[in-house]
Amino acid sequence: MNATGNQPLYQEALAKLRALVQREDAHFHDGQFEAIEALVAHRRRALVVQRTGWGKSAVYFISSLLLRAQGRGPTLIVSPLLALMRDQVAAAERAGVRAAAINSANVLEWREVLAKLQRDEIDVLLVSPERLNNPSFREEQLPLLLDRLGLLVIDEAHCISDWGHDFRPDYRRIRELINRLPASLPVLATTATANSRVVEDVAEQLAADGAEVFTLRGSLARDSLRLGVLKLASPRMQLAWLLSHIESFTGSGIIYTLTVSAAEDVARLLSEAGHRVAAYTGRTDISEREQLESALKNNEVKALIATSALGMGFDKPDLGFVVHLGAPSSPVAYYQQVGRAGRGSINADVLLLPGPDDSEIWQYFATSSMPDEQRAQQVLDALAAVDGPVSVPALESAVNLRRSPLELLLKVLAVDGAVQRVAGGWIRTDMPWVYDADRYRRVAQSRIHEQNLMIDYENTARCRMEFLTQTLDDPQAGPCGKCDNCAGAWYDDHIPQESKDSAQAALVKAGVRIEPRKLYPSGLNKLGYSLKGKIPEDEQILEGRALARLTDLGWGNRLRQLFADPTDAPVQQAMLDACVKVLAEWQWPQRPVAVVAMASAHRPQLIESLAQSLASVGRLRYLGALQYRMGPPEGGPGGNSAFRLAAVADAFEIPPQMEELLANAPGPVLLVDDLADSRWSLAMAGRALRIAGAPGVLPFTLGLAG
Incomplete structure (x- = not known):
C-alpha cells in the first residue's frame, strides 16, 4: 500500500x-x-x-x-x-x-x-x-x-x-x-x-x-515468463535445435552457456548459418561489451551468446527470450539470469536445455572458488618473511599459484584481516589467521544442495515458476499456469536433418592455436634457475596446434572423457583422422620433416601411437620419444608459471640417436603431446630440441586446457 x-x-x-x-x-x-x-x-x-x-x-x-x-x-x-x-x-x-x-x-x-x-x-x-x-x-x-x-x-x-x-x-x-x-x-x-x-x-x-x-x-513470481525444459541427447542435438528454432522466438534475447569456449563456438555456428548473433564473455573487450549491449537493446542482433559475464543488472525491458545451453549450478542463479527477460509488460520465453557435462562444470567452478588452507598459509608465510609490500608477480614466485586464484585468495585473506593491500603490493598484518574449515565445509555442502535442486528443477513435474520461487522461500509461491508443466510444451522439439548435419559439421571442426611461450616468468632465481627475460629466438618453439580445447563442445567432450580415464591406450582412429585434418589445414611457415613424441609417465602409448601415426600419414621420419633426465617431473596441472617452469626446466633429455638426426634436419620437427596446460613442458622440450640442433619445433597436442 x-x-x-x-x-x-x-x-x-x-x-x-x-x-x-x-x-x-x-x-x-x-x-x-x-x-x-x-x-x-x-x-x-x-x-x-x-x-x-x-x-x-x-x-x-x-x-x-x-x-x-x-x-x-x-x-x-x-x-x-x-x-x-x-x-x-x-x-x-x-x-x-x-x-x-x-x-x-x-x-x-x-x-x-x-x-x-x-x-x-x-x-x-x-x-x-x-x-x-x-x-x-x-x-x-x-x-x-x-x-x-x-x-x-x-x-x-x-x-x-x-x-x-x-x-x-x-x-x-x-x-x-x-x-x-x-x-x-x-x-x-x-x-x-x-x-x-x-x-x-x-x-x-x-x-x-x-x-x-x-x-x-515481495512475491518473486514473474507472470511474464513462460518457463520450459527441453532435454536433448547431446550438444549436437542442442546446437541443431538452436539452428532450426532460434528465429521462432519473439524479439531478441540472450543464449547463456556455461563456458567461454561454448559461447564462442555457438556464436560462430549460428553466425555462419546467417543468424545475427555475437559472443559476450569475460574475454570480450570492455569497449566491445558496450557495443554489444547497445546492439541487443536496439534489437540489432537476434541474440547475444553469453556467459554469466552478462548477468546481473543488464536492463532491456523488452528482452524477448532467454535460453540456457547447460544449466547454472543452482535454481537461484538460474532465476537471476532468466530475470533479464520480460521485465516490461511483454511476455517472454525461457527455455533450459540441460547439458550432459553440467555437473563436471559445476564441480570445477565450485572447487576453484574455495580457498585452500595450505596455499593460504604459504601466502601468509611469504608475506611475513618480507619487510614491506610484495607485488602479486613477486608473490607468484614464492607460492605455487596462478594469478587468478592467487588474487582471489588474497581478497579472502584481506577480508579476514590477515593481509592488506597497500601502495606497492600486499603486506601481512598483525592479525592472527585461522582457516575456518567448518565454514567452508558448510558452504560446500550448501553448493551441493543447490546443484541437486537444479537437477530437481529439470526433472520436476510441478509448476516450474512455483518450484523456483519456493526455492527462494517465497511465501506467495504458486502455479503459474503457463509453463510447460502447467500448460504443456510450448516449444517445438522437432529438429530437421539438415540442422543436425550442420551441427555435426561444426562440432567435428577441429584445431585451435597454441601460442608459444616467449618470456620467462619472474622469480625463477628464487627457485634456483638463472633463466629470465625473453626466451632467445633460437630456443623458442613456433606457434602450434591442438585438436580442441577441453572446454569445447565437440572434441572437447571426447577429450575430457579420454583424460578422465586413467587407462593408457593407442589413439582411436576417429581422433587420429581429426588430427590429420588439423595438420592438413595448418598454414605452417615450413612443413615439418620429422616427428618427435613427448616423454610421458601416464600416456606413453597414446602419445607415441599418435606421433607414429602422424609420421606415417605425413610420410615424415619418426625420431622417437624424448626421455626424462631424472624421472617424471613432480606436480600436476595448476600452479603458477614459475613453479610450472621450474618443474620441467631440466626435465627432458635427447636420446643420442635423436640428437644426431636433429643436427642434420633440413626443417622443423613436429613435437607431439597429449595435453597443453601451462605450455611450459612444450616450451622446455622444444628448447632442448632447438639446442640439440632442430631448426624449428612445431608443437601439436590433442587437448588445450582453458
Whole structure:
C-alpha cells in the first residue's frame, strides 16, 4: 500500500517517480514508497527483496533526490557489474540525478569524477566492490565521501552472503563500511535473488552495530515468463535445435552457456548459418561489451551468446527470450539470469536445455572458488618473511599459484584481516589467521544442495515458476499456469536433418592455436634457475596446434572423457583422422620433416601411437620419444608459471640417436603431446630440441586446457 500519513513526502516522491519513468500516470508498486519513507523520513537500514523489474533502482534514486533536497550528501552505490553501472547512470540522468561511476572501464574519467564530487556536483556515485580494497580510494577518497554521505546502497546484496549464489569476497568489506557509518545514516540493500538464509545473513550484516533492519519482501513470481525444459541427447542435438528454432522466438534475447569456449563456438555456428548473433564473455573487450549491449537493446542482433559475464543488472525491458545451453549450478542463479527477460509488460520465453557435462562444470567452478588452507598459509608465510609490500608477480614466485586464484585468495585473506593491500603490493598484518574449515565445509555442502535442486528443477513435474520461487522461500509461491508443466510444451522439439548435419559439421571442426611461450616468468632465481627475460629466438618453439580445447563442445567432450580415464591406450582412429585434418589445414611457415613424441609417465602409448601415426600419414621420419633426465617431473596441472617452469626446466633429455638426426634436419620437427596446460613442458622440450640442433619445433597436442 502507498497510503501513509506522510502525504507531503508521498507527493514529492511521486513527482520524482513520474520524472524517472517519464509517465504522468505512474504510481508506486506495493512497497516502493514504504521503502523510500523508511530511508528518507526515518533514516532506517532497509533490505528490499523484490523480483527483477519491481523497481528497486527507483527506490534509491528517488531517495537520493529527496535526501539531497534536505541538504544531505551524495549517495554511494556499491554495484557489482559494469553493465549494471552503465544502465544505472543512464537511468539516473533521465530522472535528473547527477550520477557518475568509478570502475575499471573509465579510469581516464576518475580525476574528473572526483573533482565533481569535491564540488558537490554529484548526487550518486557508483563504485564496484573492488574499489573498497583499492588503497588510494580506501585511504583518500572514501573517508572524504563518508564524512558527507547521505545514503549507502548495496545493490545485488546477495553477493554479501557466503550462502548467496554469487558470493564475492570484496562484498564482505561492506560490513566493515557499515560499521564506520553513524546510526542516523540510512542504508539500503537490494536483491532479487535471496532465500531466507541469505536474507537473514544480509540483515545481520546490515545490523552490524545493533540497528534494527526494515525488511521488505515481495512475491518473486514473474507472470511474464513462460518457463520450459527441453532435454536433448547431446550438444549436437542442442546446437541443431538452436539452428532450426532460434528465429521462432519473439524479439531478441540472450543464449547463456556455461563456458567461454561454448559461447564462442555457438556464436560462430549460428553466425555462419546467417543468424545475427555475437559472443559476450569475460574475454570480450570492455569497449566491445558496450557495443554489444547497445546492439541487443536496439534489437540489432537476434541474440547475444553469453556467459554469466552478462548477468546481473543488464536492463532491456523488452528482452524477448532467454535460453540456457547447460544449466547454472543452482535454481537461484538460474532465476537471476532468466530475470533479464520480460521485465516490461511483454511476455517472454525461457527455455533450459540441460547439458550432459553440467555437473563436471559445476564441480570445477565450485572447487576453484574455495580457498585452500595450505596455499593460504604459504601466502601468509611469504608475506611475513618480507619487510614491506610484495607485488602479486613477486608473490607468484614464492607460492605455487596462478594469478587468478592467487588474487582471489588474497581478497579472502584481506577480508579476514590477515593481509592488506597497500601502495606497492600486499603486506601481512598483525592479525592472527585461522582457516575456518567448518565454514567452508558448510558452504560446500550448501553448493551441493543447490546443484541437486537444479537437477530437481529439470526433472520436476510441478509448476516450474512455483518450484523456483519456493526455492527462494517465497511465501506467495504458486502455479503459474503457463509453463510447460502447467500448460504443456510450448516449444517445438522437432529438429530437421539438415540442422543436425550442420551441427555435426561444426562440432567435428577441429584445431585451435597454441601460442608459444616467449618470456620467462619472474622469480625463477628464487627457485634456483638463472633463466629470465625473453626466451632467445633460437630456443623458442613456433606457434602450434591442438585438436580442441577441453572446454569445447565437440572434441572437447571426447577429450575430457579420454583424460578422465586413467587407462593408457593407442589413439582411436576417429581422433587420429581429426588430427590429420588439423595438420592438413595448418598454414605452417615450413612443413615439418620429422616427428618427435613427448616423454610421458601416464600416456606413453597414446602419445607415441599418435606421433607414429602422424609420421606415417605425413610420410615424415619418426625420431622417437624424448626421455626424462631424472624421472617424471613432480606436480600436476595448476600452479603458477614459475613453479610450472621450474618443474620441467631440466626435465627432458635427447636420446643420442635423436640428437644426431636433429643436427642434420633440413626443417622443423613436429613435437607431439597429449595435453597443453601451462605450455611450459612444450616450451622446455622444444628448447632442448632447438639446442640439440632442430631448426624449428612445431608443437601439436590433442587437448588445450582453458
